[in-house]
Amino acid sequence: MAFFIHADIDAFFASVEQLDHPEYRGKPVIVGGLPGDRRSVVSTASYEARVYGVHSAMPIVQAVKLCPHGIYLRGSMARYREKSGEVMAVFAAFSPEVQQLSVDEAFLDITGTEKLFGPPRELAYKLKAAVREKTGLTVSAGLASNKYLAKIISGMSKPDGLFMVEAGGEEAFMCSQPVTKIWGAGAKTQEELKKHGFKSCADLHRLSPAMLASIFGNSFGEFLYRAVRGQAASAFDGERGTKSMSAERTFPYDLFDEFEIETQLFNICSELMFRLLHSPYQSRTITIKIRYGEDFSTVGARETFQTAPAAFNELYDRLLALFRRKYETGRGVRLLGAGLSGLEEREALRQGDLFGEESEKERRLEKSILAINDKFPNAVQRGRNWLGEK
DNA sequence: TCTGGGGTCCTAGGACCC
DNA sequence: TCTGGGGTCCTAGGACCC
Numbered sequence: 340m341a342f343f344i345h346a347d348i349d350a351f352f353a354s355v356e357q358l359d360h361p362e363y364r365g366k367p368v369i370v371g372g373l374p375g376d377r378r379s380v381v382s383t384a385s386y387e388a389r390v391y392g393v394h395s396a397m398p399i400v401q402a403v404k405l406c407p408h409g410i411y412l413r414g415s416m417a418r419y420r421e422k423s424g425e426v427m428a429v430f431a432a433f434s435p436e437v438q439q440l441s442v443d444e445a446f447l448d449i450t451g452t453e454k455l456f457g458p459p460r461e462l463a464y465k466l467k468a469a470v471r472e473k474t475g476l477t478v479s480a481g482l483a484s485n486k487y488l489a490k491i492i493s494g495m496s497k498p499d500g501l502f503m504v505e506a507g508g509e510e511a512f513m514c515s516q517p518v519t520k521i522w523g524a525g526a527k528t529q530e531e532l533k534k535h536g537f538k539s540c541a542d543l544h545r546l547s548p549a550m551l552a553s554i555f556g557n558s559f560g561e562f563l564y565r566a567v568r569g570q571a572a573s574a575f576d577g578e579r580g581t582k583s584m585s586a587e588r589t590f591p592y593d594l595f596d597e598f599e600i601e602t603q604l605f606n607i608c609s610e611l612m613f614r615l616l617h618s619p620y621q622s623r624t625i626t627i628k629i630r631y632g633e634d635f636s637t638v639g640a641r642e643t644f645q646t647a648p649a650a651f652n653e654l655y656d657r658l659l660a661l662f663r664r665k666y667e668t669g670r671g672v673r674l675l676g677a678g679l680s681g682l683e684e685r686e687a688l689r690q691g692d693l694f695g696e697e698s699e700k701e702r703r704l705e706k707s708i709l710a711i712n713d714k715f716p717n718a719v720q721r722g723r724n725w726l727g728e729k
Numbered sequence: 730t731c732t733g734g735g736g737t738c739c740t741a742g743g744a745c746c747c
Numbered sequence: 748t749c750t751g752g753g754g755t756c757c758t759a760g761g762a763c764c765c
Contacts, residue, residue, distance in 0.1 A: 351765095371733080380733050382765095395765080401730040441736090441765050525763045558739065559762095582737070589733060624757090635732065641758055676734090737764080744757080 340506055342459050344434075344447040345481040345489035346466065348426060349498035351443035352414050353385035355422050358475045367391065367409040372399040374411050377591045378673075382414060386498060425474045433466050438486075438575070444493075446486050446575065463501050484509060485572035487565075491522050509569030514541040521566050523574065531555075540567040580682075581620065585628075586611045587676025593632035594672040604662055607677050608655045620682040621647040625654070627661050628676035635673070640665040643681070 348354065352370040357363045367388035372379025381402050384393040391406040402409065423442045430437045433456065436448035449462055456462040463480045470478050481493030482503040492502040492512075504512045517539050518524065518532045535554065537543055543551070544567045552560035565571040586607050594600045604627075615621070624643040630636070640661050648654040658677050666672075 378731085378733075382733080396733080398730055398732065404730070443765075523763070527762060556740080579737090583735095585735065587734060637760085639759065643757065674733090735765090737762105739762085740760090742758090744755100746754085747752100 340484065341448070341450045342482065342484055342506075343486050343489045344449055344459070344463060344466070345486065345493040346430060346445055346447060346470075346478045347480075347493045347497075348423075348443040348470075349477045349479055350383055350385050351423075351476075352383035352419055353388070354476050355419055356410075356412055356414070357385060358422075359418070363410055367393070367406050368412065369393060369399075369402055369406070369409045370412050370414040371402075372411065372413055374399065374403045376413075378589050422474065422476070426470055426476060426478070429470050429473050430466070432469070433462060438579075440575075446489065460501070460503055463503075467499070467501065483569070485570060486575045487522070487571040488512070488569045490575075491516075491520060491569075504569070510544075513567050513569040514539070514544050516540050518543065521563070523562060523566065523571070528555075528559075543567045581618070582682055583678060583680040584611065584614060584618070584620070584622070584682065585626070585676060585678030586614070587628060587674055587678075589630070589674045590672070594675075595669070597668070600666075600672050600675065601659065601662070603675050604658060604677065605655060607675060608658055609651070611677050611679065612651045612654055615679065618682075619685055620679075621685045622679035622682050623647050624679065624681045625657050625661065626676075626678040626680060627658055627665060628674065628678065629662070629666060629672060630674035631667075632671040632673035637674070638665060641680075647683075 353368040356368050356370060357366075365387065366385075367390070368385040369381055369388050370384075371382035376399050379399040381393060381395055381397045381399060383395060384397075384402070388402075388406055388409055391409070393402045393406050393409070399411070403411070419442060426443075427437065427439060427445060430445055430447055434447035434449050434452065438446040438448075440446065447466075449456075449459060452462060456465055459482045463482055467478055467480060470476055477499040479493050479497045479500040480502070481489040481491065481495070482501070483489040483492060484504075484506045488504055488509055492504060493500070495502045518537055519529060521528075521540065524532065532543075543563055546564075548561065548564050551564050554560065555563060562571055562574070565573070588603060588607055590603070594603065623646060624641060625648075626639055626641045628637065628639045631638075642657070642661055644657065648657060
């Protein structure tokens, strides 16, 4: 009998800050931005802050109104990644198969670990205790016969929670839940469900696959059919290699000056190239993304080339050309982004690269330039600004 | 109170080839 | 003289998640 745990670190970013700064403990901590930061949103709020109604994705300005005396922080991803690694290492001691879903959560396949750690509930207690002892953090756990259900129930008794659905009880459990608990049905789908009068999962459970497909489409209909039976585990199956890479920036104020916009594109491109060169990937498909300030509308453009860009300049030239084609001159730019998709392992691509050696030299040169840029973030930007000043 | 940044997957339509 | 289907690759946009 297969069994899984979904383990989720409680209020992760905020908890790390409280761990690193004892003076923050017991106080409302809000990670995501400082009170003056326009257009920032809350990334994580500590439980002390949630009491005031502050939650993830809320604009910082709104959080400040609800909780003016809170401790506001921009946060440090490098630190969180480090701490995440510590927690994942603890997970790995309890299961040979740990599937990390994001920086703060993972599935553990605990099938057949009974002899080592006892029955699932006992293992979960040991796991939680070990995480707390080794890292100072608390996790909430969901235990079920499949990943999908484990994921749904790990959030049912936060923080420091443990919730289990016994084998055989999956369907009955889901039917007792409102449709809002369906993971994978977000705001738009909830609206749609409400419109049709579906309140609980039991309402959906009554429908045939064909009926669900006619309302929600084949793919999503099938997903819902399985979800309300507590069986949508396949949502987490399959290979999970990296498929795309992107960088984007929202500006505190809309940008109107074309030179400034293109300078920002240059910076975003540098960041993307830096990450690309530190990855094993290469890509022939580039994407740009523009969000206009006046109506928050977002447009994108994509182009696939015969070859992957061999050098930074080539990537930038391609992105710039695509941007100029798409951008409606005169409109204020709120967000600018660049991305690479259809990522392939670099070696495979290099086979068809006639100028492999030349490119390799250029790549090495650029790697060092970008490394300098990484240490002195404004060096490259200054260069471009200087070039641009008449 | 306007609404981040990094991803994944799905849909729909067009181009092109057989 | 009008018009098949299937497959593949590509683009734009949107829903969703943490």
